[in-house]
Amino acid sequence: SGDEKLGEKLNYTITGIEPGAGITATTERALEEYDNLDGWELETSSTAGMMGQLDSAIDNEEPLVITGWTPHYMFEQYDLKFLEDPEGVYGEPEFVHTMAREGFESDMPEAYAIMDNFSWEVEDMQGIMLAAQDMDFDEAASNWVEENQDMVDSWTEGIDEGDGQELELGSYPWDSERASSAVLSQVLSDHGFDVTVNTVDPSILFQALAQGEVDVTAAPWLPTTQGAYLEEYGDDIVDMGPNMEGTVIGVVVPEYMDIDSIADLKP
Ligand code: PBE
Missing domain, CATH: 3.10.105.10 (Dipeptide-binding Protein; Domain 3)
Known part of the structure; x- marks a missing residue:
């Protein structure tokens, strides 16, 4: 499933948070484990920076792929979904x-x-x-x-x-x-x-x-x-x-995006 141009639109970037977070290290591991993420990178910044990008993506109904977790108010404020993680990199709850x-x-x-x-x-x-x-x-x-x-x-x-x-x-x-x-x-x-x-x-x-x-x-x-x-x-x-x-930690996207799995992010 998904949109062939998605990677291009996203500049092959997952938008992340602080370099010292466990979810950052885990996402670096996901980039290695998933062959389809060849050429993708994780852009680290800050939680506030990521939340700002999420806010404007949702305002404009644009695609965005972030590192997300719960509990966090992002799930109260926006309609978001965790992408399936068939390789199990992010583990169980x-x-x-x-x-x-x-x-x-x-x-x-x-x-x-x-x-x-x-x-x-x-x-x-x-x-x-x-x-x-x-x-x-x-x-x-x-x-x-x-x-x-x-x-x-x-x-x-x-x-x-x-x-x-x-x-x-x-x-x-x-x-x-x-x-x-x-x-x-x-x-x-x-x-x-x-x-x-x-x-x-x-x-x-x-x-x-x-x-x-x-x-x-x-x-x-x-x-x-x-x-x-x-x-x-x-x-x-x-x-x-x-x-x-x-x-729970994982890769998170807005509900309106037409993908369900990390495996749907194409190189
Ligand atoms: N977090 C929140 C941290 C732990 C608590 C998921 C952003 C992390 O190390 O990734």
């Missing part, structure tokens, strides 16, 4: 994991216990991401905490309050992790910890966890998106398991 530095559990058992209890749903994260279109993440998170006090209580119930111990929470520069970090930062602060959110690229975050410079994080998407870093640093990091399930 993923999990977001909580991870700590070695020694965090024995140094700060109460904070560790709260982080270990932390678990929520895609809808929770997405609600905060949407609300944060009109307010800052701290305000959106604090409203969410107020409305979901039972869930928050289930994370902190029976755990002793901290007495002002400092805690470095590692995060990513994407809205999904701005949402989770804003919630965790508030919950941990309310429970007596002095939280600093450290927002860095995935490669830096894994390195900082392995070196003990960051205490804990709820950011990594696994097994695909940040899988390479877990392989590299996993021996020096405590993987506390999933805090959320159902995230």
